[in-house]
Amino acid sequence: MSPSxxxxxxxxxxxxxxxxxxxxxxxxxxxxxxxxxFRQSDNGGRSHNLAKLLYVHMLGYPAHFGQMECVxxxxxxxxxxxxxxxxxxxxxxxxxxxxxxxxxxxxKNDLSHSNQYVQSLALCTLACMGSAEMCRDLAPxxxxxxxxxxxxxxxxAALCAVHIVRKVHDLGELFTPAARSLLAEKNHGVLHGAxxxxxxxxxRNQETLERFRKxxxxxxxxVQIMKGLVISGYSPEHDVAGISDPFLxxxxxxxxxxxxxxxxxxxxxxNDLLAQVATNTDSTKTVGNAVLYETVLTVLHxxxxxxxxxxxxxxLGRFLLNNDRNIRYIAMISLxxxxxxxxxxxxxxxxxIVDCLKDQDASVKRRALDLxxxxxxxxxxxxxxxxxxxxxxxxxxxxxxxxxxGIFNAAERYAPSQRWHIDTILHVLTTAGxxxxxxxxxxxxxxxxxxxxxxxxxxxxxxxxxxxDISQQxxxxxxxxCIGEYGDLLLRGECQETEPVQVTEDDVLDALETVLQxxxxxxxxxxxxxxATMKLSTRITDNxxxxxxxxxxxxxxxxxxxxxxxxxxxxxxxxxxHMRFVLKMQSSVFCSGSNRQVSPLVFLPQVCDLLDLLGGSxxxxxxxxxxxxxxxxxxxxxxxxxxxDLLDLLGGxxxxxPELSYLIFSAAPTVQVxxxxxxxxxxxxxxxxxxxLTVTLTASNSTDSDISSFTLQAAVPKVQILANSxxxxxxxxxxxxxxxxxxxxxxxxxxxxxxFQDTVQIDSFPGLSAAGH
Amino acid sequence: MMRFLLLFSRQGKLxxxxxxxxxxxxxxxxxxxxxxxxxxxxxxxSCNFLHWKDLKIIYKRYASLYFCLAIENQENELLALEVxxxxxxxxxxxxxxxxxxxxxxxFEKAYFILDEFLMGxxxxxxxxxxxxxxxxxxxxxxxxxxEYMSKPxx
Numbered sequence: 039m040s041p042s043x044x045x046x047x048x049x050x051x052x053x054x055x056x057x058x059x060x061x062x063x064x065x066x067x068x069x070x071x072x073x074x075x076f077r078q079s080d081n082g083g084r085s086h087n088l089a090k091l092l093y094v095h096m097l098g099y100p101a102h103f104g105q106m107e108c109v110x111x112x113x114x115x116x117x118x119x120x121x122x123x124x125x126x127x128x129x130x131x132x133x134x135x136x137x138x139x140x141x142x143x144x145x146k147n148d149l150s151h152s153n154q155y156v157q158s159l160a161l162c163t164l165a166c167m168g169s170a171e172m173c174r175d176l177a178p179x180x181x182x183x184x185x186x187x188x189x190x191x192x193x194x195a196a197l198c199a200v201h202i203v204r205k206v207h208d209l210g211e212l213f214t215p216a217a218r219s220l221l222a223e224k225n226h227g228v229l230h231g232a233x234x235x236x237x238x239x240x241x242r243n244q245e246t247l248e249r250f251r252k253x254x255x256x257x258x259x260x261v262q263i264m265k266g267l268v269i270s271g272y273s274p275e276h277d278v279a280g281i282s283d284p285f286l287x288x289x290x291x292x293x294x295x296x297x298x299x300x301x302x303x304x305x306x307x308x309n310d311l312l313a314q315v316a317t318n319t320d321s322t323k324t325v326g327n328a329v330l331y332e333t334v335l336t337v338l339h340x341x342x343x344x345x346x347x348x349x350x351x352x353x354l355g356r357f358l359l360n361n362d363r364n365i366r367y368i369a370m371i372s373l374x375x376x377x378x379x380x381x382x383x384x385x386x387x388x389x390x391i392v393d394c395l396k397d398q399d400a401s402v403k404r405r406a407l408d409l410x411x412x413x414x415x416x417x418x419x420x421x422x423x424x425x426x427x428x429x430x431x432x433x434x435x436x437x438x439x440x441x442x443x444g445i446f447n448a449a450e451r452y453a454p455s456q457r458w459h460i461d462t463i464l465h466v467l468t469t470a471g472x473x474x475x476x477x478x479x480x481x482x483x484x485x486x487x488x489x490x491x492x493x494x495x496x497x498x499x500x501x502x503x504x505x506x507d508i509s510q511q512x513x514x515x516x517x518x519x520c521i522g523e524y525g526d527l528l529l530r531g532e533c534q535e536t537e538p539v540q541v542t543e544d545d546v547l548d549a550l551e552t553v554l555q556x557x558x559x560x561x562x563x564x565x566x567x568x569x570a571t572m573k574l575s576t577r578i579t580d581n582x583x584x585x586x587x588x589x590x591x592x593x594x595x596x597x598x599x600x601x602x603x604x605x606x607x608x609x610x611x612x613x614x615x616h617m618r619f620v621l622k623m624q625s626s627v628f629c630s631g632s633n634r635q636v637s638p639l640v641f642l643p644q645v646c647d648l649l650d651l652l653g654g655s656x657x658x659x660x661x662x663x664x665x666x667x668x669x670x671x672x673x674x675x676x677x678x679x680x681x682x683d684l685l686d687l688l689g690g691x692x693x694x695x696p697e698l699s700y701l702i703f704s705a706a707p708t709v710q711v712x713x714x715x716x717x718x719x720x721x722x723x724x725x726x727x728x729x730x731l732t733v734t735l736t737a738s739n740s741t742d743s744d745i746s747s748f749t750l751q752a753a754v755p756k757v758q759i760l761a762n763s764x765x766x767x768x769x770x771x772x773x774x775x776x777x778x779x780x781x782x783x784x785x786x787x788x789x790x791x792x793x794f795q796d797t798v799q800i801d802s803f804p805g806l807s808a809a810g811h
Numbered sequence: 812m813m814r815f816l817l818l819f820s821r822q823g824k825l826x827x828x829x830x831x832x833x834x835x836x837x838x839x840x841x842x843x844x845x846x847x848x849x850x851x852x853x854x855x856x857s858c859n860f861l862h863w864k865d866l867k868i869i870y871k872r873y874a875s876l877y878f879c880l881a882i883e884n885q886e887n888e889l890l891a892l893e894v895x896x897x898x899x900x901x902x903x904x905x906x907x908x909x910x911x912x913x914x915x916x917x918f919e920k921a922y923f924i925l926d927e928f929l930m931g932x933x934x935x936x937x938x939x940x941x942x943x944x945x946x947x948x949x950x951x952x953x954x955x956x957x958e959y960m961s962k963p964x965x
Binding site for chain 1: 825827829833834835840842843844855856857858859860861864885887888889890892894909916917918922923926930931933934935936937938939940945946949952953958
């Protein structure tokens, strides 16, 4: 066909423009000329003008003034003009434009044109941009063409019908009979169109699907067609690299999938065929793999027999070894979809999947990561984790966070031992500490606390990690906490699980000080380090002064949080030196799920005078839980049962949950407030300052047997906010109120194998006036 | 079904756009921008499949042109690659060793060929020869009609 000279000249002119501005100028001139031409009556060059306009439109310039011209050209008797007119309609008009309705009549006329190429133009345009009204209007015409025309028109009419059904679902009824009869055609184009139409009808309407399924149904026909394609000899017209009409094959397989889904009968009828296609199709080229891929999808979605399923998964396994990256990617996506249902079958290919973690392509890596994480199970967790950790050290940054959290989840679910678990988490923190989530730190601390046999090993390991690198914040935080908590184990030197190393107190303090002073440490990390330093003051003997000086330096730190802590620790040194031993109390509970850095002062359980307890029983002290809005989650030990208890304790005292303070030791006149079964509780009060009161509770055991798990919880009404609660809130508020001081205490312990619990309320305090202040 | 087919050069200039669903002009421009930036940013030896919103994007580079086809999630990606390849073969047969300039200067013919191969987001004809024959016949019709029309009336 001879090219359009005016069009080509214009294109040349536009392309030779050297700047954007010049191009705009050329286009403006051309558009003006085109507009003028449109206004004139029929001349020979109308199609050229419209073609020019369409080119300009493709470059991104506005061309809406050509819409009416399209309408006029479509109505023209000339084929060349119709051709460009319809093209323009498809490019410039869509169902939202009003002008599109104007062409309905032209389309209708052209659908019954004597020339099939004119008919085809109309059909194509209708299938491309036909609106719902147009579709409703012209549906009967399309149906007529579906039944009685040549195959060239039939195939186009079939796809037009597909478009109509998509736009107006109800019209599916109209096309169902014709669709069925089309399956008997020989022409591949028509067959393809028919399969697409039936697929669309079945997907939209359950009843239609049943009708196509009902015995004998279309399944045997489709199976017959497929057999013909797969087995028959070489057909030059439809051959693609040795596969006969792969497009049609794939479409038929998809329809079979829909017909066989959840239907035993239909699935049975296609089992043989699917096996045949799966084994006979040549998989050296992409085409063959496309057909195999569709076959695998069909097998996995219908009710196929297990042998066939295994065959399908094996095909996917073979895909994983293919050189073509696309095929590997496809395989992994499919395996991901079935890893839930056919887990064992996919497990067989675990090795190949893990190898794909080392692939160059980022999408393949991502898929391999997803699959590998899904394949971790109790039996293979050690080897899988090794591979995953290796991957983590070399993986692209965008996958790090996902890999880290996946590893954590897998480790939590399948950890073979606590030590392994801790090792794994430490490894992740060392490699990708910056990409882990915030809850990792409290989670890890909880894990370490619970693994009491491993405290020595853990603290040694963390100390060593701290010496190597202090840039990973999560790791440093956990290490500081550990050193603070189990520093004595570190200093003792010996440890069964790792080689012994001599660590002096100075070394430890050096390490902590480095963290405190490093510019890499975040404020939260510094908080951890300061607290750890403070805790060490009870665990070491020689360098208490050094600790004191470190702490006092930070009393004038700019960071408010640090300063506050330092000031309080200083106070502890100065006024309550005898009290510091409580820092030794190892916390048996730890807050989880909280991002707040917990001050260890929170763990000061000033309820027992240890020295008074007879029987030498081991006492695990529980800190008094703080319940209240300003200290969220400090003691939320998964569930705030303790908090709930406290509310019970205070039922009747105060409707709102109390804000508790902790109490401080002091010598004072005592009064016995509780005595039962050999356990006695005495209380003494002392006024420390005008606004402060200290209450001391002493428990004693006068029985012969040991008492264990002794806990004492005390609650006071909300109005009493005592001085040291500044640890919890940023803004201090002291207020004096004339309220009767009341306190309720719950005691719980176990003795001789049975648990005891009791509550006592104290209404009057010795050393206090009745007014309570 | 297929949602759209785009052809663009390595500099991001659009050479052909076919939309199979009604989309506003603004939305079209945005999609074109997204596609060109996404596809042009890909490494040379990476996978030909991308994910974008709820569609799968299949792209392939032939000489200086990128062919970018968007398909719905249930479609077969490997077959989409074959569809792109088939279209390139059709263009090649028609223009004889097709290059980007052919498509630039004869864009309307590229559209006509596409309209004989795909329709409504589905494949229309699976035989290469059939498509070629139809195009030739349509061209012939156009020529004879034009000749007939331009003959001076005595």
